[in-house]
Amino acid sequence: MELFAGVGAVPAGFGPSAVTIGKFDGVHVGHRGILAQLASLAAARGLAPVVVTFDRHPMALFKPEACPVALASNAERAALLAEAGVAATLELEFTRALSELSPEEFVDQVLVAALDARLVLAGRDFRFGHRGAGTIDTLRELGESRGFEVGLLEDVDIDGSRVSSTRIREHLAAGRVREAAELLGRYPSVRSTVVHGDAIGREIGFPTANLDPAMEGFLPADGVYASWATIDGRRYAAAVSIGDNPTFAGIPARRTEAHLLDADVDAYDKPIELEFVEFIRPMIAFDGIESLTRALADDVVAIRAILSAEPAPGG
Known part of the structure; x- marks a missing residue:
């Protein structure tokens, strides 16, 4: 073209x-x-x-x-x-x-x-x-x-x-990524660059790629999502969280983090695209790291099940 x-x-x-x-x-x-x-x-x-x-x-x-x-x-x-x-x-x-x-x-x-x-x-x-x-x-x-x-x-x-772009934005603002995908004809997505975070995820066994807040696309509502992440042309199943982290004090507001399932990739300073498949749960405050890690493990199990039934984009 x-x-x-x-x-x-x-x-x-x-x-x-x-x-x-x-x-x-x-x-x-x-x-x-x-x-x-x-x-x-x-x-x-x-x-x-x-x-x-x-x-x-x-x-x-x-x-x-x-x-x-x-x-x-x-x-x-x-x-x-x-x-x-x-x-x-x-x-x-x-x-x-x-x-x-x-x-x-x-x-x-x-x-x-x-x-x-x-x-x-x-x-x-x-x-x-x-x-x-x-x-x-x-x-x-x-x-x-x-x-x-x-x-x-x-x-x-x-x-x-x-079908309208306004309806799609309304769905995304409410976290309804499935409904948005139906109107888009593909998974809703954002593009950004991986930046350094505070390493809390790695310390508790769930390392994440942190996205630069300056991103392309409409970011869905705060919450945890089953997603596909693309880095260096490779696609990975991912658990993505959007929002502040209410379990820890002093964390900057509204951040986007992607935990790649079954992969440990050095993605710092690299472009990343996230495609949102399904909303899992809202962001909530846990009473400590133990309850948080249990919830994250449950998220991963749920996301594996969802993505195993979903075709990877372009697959």
Whole structure:
């Protein structure tokens, strides 16, 4: 897949193309339904299937304190779009200047001049241009004069509810990683780097890889999870804890630690990806190290059983 960072990066003569536009946060099953329609219609017309997206959520510019945490980084989103069969992604920097383009200017600069769009797919509630002035009807009118067709996208529902990034965040914020995975079409995940911790886990027989709090992805609610951990391209079954450690005093708030089952890996300073399979229990305070270690041993038994019935990602 070709990735264009801005209109200026699109080579002259690119296209003709079939285009859909959106944030595509997480590239969930709803997005994949859209991308399947895009690929099918593009193939039937001999067009390149293209996604137009943005480098950040619009709220990051206009109301950053209320901006939702992204489900995936831009790099992961690009990889997921490529897996879905997209020929090219145009990632626009969401600036104030971009937000102030009129619907006509957006269509002319992005869809027509850059991408030579012949088919544009959009949902019923699609809005574009300054202050969302453009609707799907606007897009149809512009398409008639600019030489492209507009196709209507239908929402993808699961159990009668529309699949959305907002629903996925709600599930993750409540620790419902199974439900989030159903909507994502894969295990929810985060990516970070392994950093040095306080070595308490190693001292009590459960060494952990501590994640740098600066991570990509939406971290689920505090608790213990059955997970897959990937380090140096190898996947390991893991017990992951998120939150403070109420059994010990002076531990920094909300940390993420992964205890690799049946493996002792020197992972310091290495990238790590965690994929969350199932919530095991909340974080609770124990009355001492003995009761804590018993609980951790019970966690490991439960997690082994869960992961033995789960396919490792990509396996």
